[in-house]
Amino acid sequence: MIRNIIWDFDGTLFDTYPAITRSFQAVLNQNGFTASPDWIESLAKQSLGTCADTLAAHFNLDPVAFGQAFLTSYGEVLPEAQPPFPGVIKVCQRICSTGGNNLIVTHRGRKSMLKLLDAYELTPSFVGFVTNDDGYPKKPDPTAF
Numbered sequence: 001m002i003r004n005i006i007w008d009f010d011g012t013l014f015d016t017y018p019a020i021t022r023s024f025q026a027v028l029n030q031n032g033f034t035a036s037p038d039w040i041e042s043l044a045k046q047s048l049g050t051c052a053d054t055l056a057a058h059f060n061l062d063p064v065a066f067g068q069a070f071l072t073s074y075g076e077v078l079p080e081a082q083p084p085f086p087g088v089i090k091v092c093q094r095i096c097s098t099g100g101n102n103l104i105v106t107h108r109g110r111k112s113m114l115k116l117l118d119a120y121e122l123t124p125s126f127v128g129f130v131t132n133d134d135g136y137p138k139k140p141d142p143t144a145f
Contacts, residue, residue, distance in 0.1 A: 009106035016082045020044045023074040033059045079119035092125040105130045
């Protein structure tokens with residue numbers, strides 16, 4: 001029987017991409033530009049760095065300043081705007097109650113991940129985390145597993 005479940009965070013456990021997309025759009029708007037939400041989201045799903053770099057290059061913006069402005073904008077997004085997907089809380093709790101273990105492997109930083117897990121009282125449902133802060137190569141490289 002499977003006992004250990006490894007989860008991704010963004011787009012799997014939590015519906016974060018709409019908030020990420022809106023934050024990138026807000027920074028573009030502040031600079032007098034607009035872009036398709038679908039394009040922004042597709043870039044963000046590759047990585048936030050790829051998204052920021054691509055948008056900055058496309059609109060001839062300073063990549064460092066653009067990236068910092070995104071982080072500031074996204075940092076102001078409340079947990080309520082980035083909920084877990086329907087059923088996630090019950091599934092994670094059920095795994096724990098049947099003797100299983102939930103683990104997260106994510107490109108997200110530990111602090112922002114824990115902020116969302118804590119907001120929805122999900123942190124106790126996980127026995128371990130591998131985050132961007134741990135320095136592993138990005139997925140799909142298997143080293144973090």
